[in-house]
Amino acid sequence: MNSKDLLKISFSSLLRNGIRSWLTVLGVVIGVASVIAMQAIGNGSDESIKREIRSLGVNVLMIFPGTFRMGGVAQSAGSMSVLETGDAVAIKKTMKTVNAVTPLVQSGQQVVYQTQNWRTNVTGVWADYFIIKNYKTTQGRLLTEQEASGMSKNCLIGKTVYSKLFPNGGNPVGVTIRVGSVPMKIVGVLEAKGSGTFGQDQDDVILAPFKTVQKRLMAVDFIQQIQVSARSEHEMTSAQAELRAYFLKKPNMISADGEERFSIRSQSEISSVLGSVSSVLILLLSSIAAISLVVGGIGIMNIMLVSVTERTREIGLRMALGATDRDVRTQFLAESVMLSVWGGILGILFGYLISVTVGSILNWPVSVSPFSIGLAFTFSALVGIFFGYYPAKKASQLDPIEALRYE
Numbered sequence: 369m370n371s372k373d374l375l376k377i378s379f380s381s382l383l384r385n386g387i388r389s390w391l392t393v394l395g396v397v398i399g400v401a402s403v404i405a406m407q408a409i410g411n412g413s414d415e416s417i418k419r420e421i422r423s424l425g426v427n428v429l430m431i432f433p434g435t436f437r438m439g440g441v442a443q444s445a446g447s448m449s450v451l452e453t454g455d456a457v458a459i460k461k462t463m464k465t466v467n468a469v470t471p472l473v474q475s476g477q478q479v480v481y482q483t484q485n486w487r488t489n490v491t492g493v494w495a496d497y498f499i500i501k502n503y504k505t506t507q508g509r510l511l512t513e514q515e516a517s518g519m520s521k522n523c524l525i526g527k528t529v530y531s532k533l534f535p536n537g538g539n540p541v542g543v544t545i546r547v548g549s550v551p552m553k554i555v556g557v558l559e560a561k562g563s564g565t566f567g568q569d570q571d572d573v574i575l576a577p578f579k580t581v582q583k584r585l586m587a588v589d590f591i592q593q594i595q596v597s598a599r600s601e602h603e604m605t606s607a608q609a610e611l612r613a614y615f616l617k618k619p620n621m622i623s624a625d626g627e628e629r630f631s632i633r634s635q636s637e638i639s640s641v642l643g644s645v646s647s648v649l650i651l652l653l654s655s656i657a658a659i660s661l662v663v664g665g666i667g668i669m670n671i672m673l674v675s676v677t678e679r680t681r682e683i684g685l686r687m688a689l690g691a692t693d694r695d696v697r698t699q700f701l702a703e704s705v706m707l708s709v710w711g712g713i714l715g716i717l718f719g720y721l722i723s724v725t726v727g728s729i730l731n732w733p734v735s736v737s738p739f740s741i742g743l744a745f746t747f748s749a750l751v752g753i754f755f756g757y758y759p760a761k762k763a764s765q766l767d768p769i770e771a772l773r774y775e
Contacts, residue, residue: 385675392671393711396751399661400715400744401722403654407740408723410650412733427467427601428500429608431455431594431615432631450621450629451591453578456494459596459614465607468496468597473582473590477548479529479574486532490523490547490574492581500597503575508541508556515555516577519584523552526571527560547574550584608632658747664711665751672704672759697764704756705749712748716741 433450453471460469473492478485495516497503503510505524515522525533525540534540540554552574561570582588598607615621615630623629686696720736727734 388671389707392667393707393714395664395667396661396708396711396748397664397715397718399658399664399751400712400748401719402656402660403658403744403747404716404719404736404740405722405726406653406656407650407744408719408734408736409726410653411735411737411740412727413649415733415735427598427604428634429596429598429604429611430633431596431611432633433590433592434629434631450618451594453591455615455618456591456594459594459611460496463607463610463614465598465603465610466596467599468499470494470497470500470595471578471591472497472593472595473578473586473588474592475548475581475586477574477585479533479545479547481533481543481545484533484535486529488526488529488572488574490576490581490585492578492585493575494578496597497575497595500595504559505556506559507539508554510556511575511577517579518577519579520577521550521552521580522555523547523574523576524556524558525554526558526569526573528569528572529574530557547576548585550580552576552580604634608634661744661747661751664748665708665755668704668707668752669755669759671707672700672756673762675703676700676759676763693764697760700760700763701753701756704760705752708748708752708756712745715748716745719744 431451451471456469456471459466470493475490476487477490478487479490493511493516495511495513497516498510506527508524511520511522511524514520523545525545530540533545540557542553542555544551544553546552558571558573558575576585582591596607596611598604611632615632616628621629723734723736
């Protein structure tokens with residue numbers, strides 16, 4: 369039997385039970401679509417993390433109080449006080465490998481302008497922060513060195529804050545808004561940065577002078593973080609070593625149990641941690657989706673076994689007319705593979721549509737890679753072969769005489 373005749377016979381056999389065949393295919397479609405969608409969502413998240421890390425700069429170092437762990441920053445009692453504004457001043461003055469330095473404090477505040485109000489994050493920074501983060505404005509200007517290092521009440525607002533306080537548009541530069549209980553004048557609107565790694569809105573922010581936020585809004589004397597930009601990517605290791613040596617010379621930087629009470633992390637280290645988490649997430653989601661594909665394969669085996677029983681007389685007649693065991697086995701195996709291949713093709717289409725739809729509705733990045741498509745399609749074909757082999761073998765081992773007598 370040549371390949372053309374084999375495909376023709378297999379196709380006609382499946383069409384005789386069209387509804388049953390399509391229901392069987394549906395199991396594979398769901399499995400393949402799940403694999404494609406889960407891979408797309410996971411890959412999109414991974415690419416988003418890497419893109420955001422790159423946008424923050426590969427030569428950025430962050431100094432945290434407490435001990436950095438994968439789940440975030442672990443802080444013991446009083447650990448926030450280990451970092452001081454004087455540290456940022458000393459780093460900028462003494463370290464030749466450092467290009468820009470800023471202390472950071474952040475506080476959630478209610479912002480009011482006329483009848484509009486919005487709750488947002490207010491971050492206190494020095495002027496170097498705009499160099500480190502590569503911030504630009506679409507309206508107005510950035511804070512000057514003198515404004516950012518003093519107690520100025522000037523501020524910059526992100527695109528989201530602008531849209532909430534000024535829904536009708538217009539130029540907000542020069543307008544005074546109330547941030548918490550402090551009146552502040554807008555001097556500029558920040559260029560949009562979009563969603564962050566975990567979907568947070570990076571434009572939902574107000575940037576104000578460090579001391580203004582620390583003293584007037586938060587009424588604290590500690591700082592939450594210091595960010596440093598090395599002069600170049602090649603000097604990152606040297607800058608990190610210099611920073612560590614500086615903090616180890618300070619008193620009370622080693623806890624009673626021997627742990628350092630500060631952490632210095634680079635963007636590449638954070639990218640590596642987040643990348644590992646993302647990889648595990650992709651693997652987990654894909655494994656769960658693959659279970660659906662295996663269930664679809666079991667459905668193929670079940671239907672093919674039923675088909676062998678229903679077509680026992682047909683099998684006996686074909687053997688009596690000269691069909692070999694191999695011919696019968698090949699025909700049933702071809703039918704099984706055909707079901708899984710149909711399911712694979714339709715599953716790829718549905719998986720792509722699901723990925724695009726989910727990304728559009730949830731505003732979540734998705735990326736359908738050729739690798740995931742090839743993997744899902746190959747796996748679906750292998751499922752057809754694996755789960756179709758036993759029914760095909762069972763059909764080929766029927767005794768022709770007994771098969772012809774079957775009612």
